[in-house]
Amino acid sequence: xxxxxxxxxxxxxxxxxxxxxxxxxxxxxxxxxxxxxxxxxxxxxxxxxxxxxxxxxxxxxxxxxxxxxxxxxxxxxxxxxxxxxxxxxxxxxxxxxxxxxxxxxxxxxxxxxxxxxxxxxxxxxxxxxxxxxxxxxxxxxxxxxxxxxxxxxxxxxxxxxxxxxxx
Numbered sequence: 732x733x734x735x736x737x738x739x740x741x742x743x744x745x746x747x748x749x750x751x752x753x754x755x756x757x758x759x760x761x762x763x764x765x766x767x768x769x770x771x772x773x774x775x776x777x778x779x780x781x782x783x784x785x786x787x788x789x790x791x792x793x794x795x796x797x798x799x800x801x802x803x804x805x806x807x808x809x810x811x812x813x814x815x816x817x818x819x820x821x822x823x824x825x826x827x828x829x830x831x832x833x834x835x836x837x838x839x840x841x842x843x844x845x846x847x848x849x850x851x852x853x854x855x856x857x858x859x860x861x862x863x864x865x866x867x868x869x870x871x872x873x874x875x876x877x878x879x880x881x882x883x884x885x886x887x888x889x890x891x892x893x894x895x896x897x898x
Contacts, residue, residue, distance in 0.1 A: 741798030743774040754791040758783040815864035817893035822859035824886025841873040
């Protein structure tokens with residue numbers, strides 16, 4: 732069975748998630764992983780699905796007005812059990828250039844893999860929340876390096892163990 736990565740981007744509107752899901756279900760696509768968000772009035776959705784050919788999935792999405800889509804085959808995940816320990820990085824501070832680049836570079840330098848990242852600008856407050864899979868025993872060192880980066884940027888950065896009971 733083929734796995735596909737699909738992206739759909741366009742102006743947000745009521746029913747867009749249902750329209751995408753119905754179009755894909757109509758060609759036999761089983762949605763195995765997906766994420767959707769609204770970004771300042773724009774809809775963005777990324778999905779992994781199994782079932783149809785890339786051509787059939789792309790054709791099913793063409794009738795959706797005003798959206799840009801991308802469909803491509805992908806390889807199945809190879810080592811799902813080799814993920815590390817789940818942690819959450821939180822950032823709060825005044826908006827400034829380079830926050831995401833600096834924080835994610837520190838995480839990567841400690842061997843952390845970012846599995847989800849969300850940012851929001853609320854007035855002048857910048858908020859970043861990242862879910863991170865971290866190699867065992869790296870949390871203390873990462874927390875220290877994040878504190879240094881936070882001080883350099885003038886932001887508050889925290890690292891806490893993720894609640895594995897959620898999801």
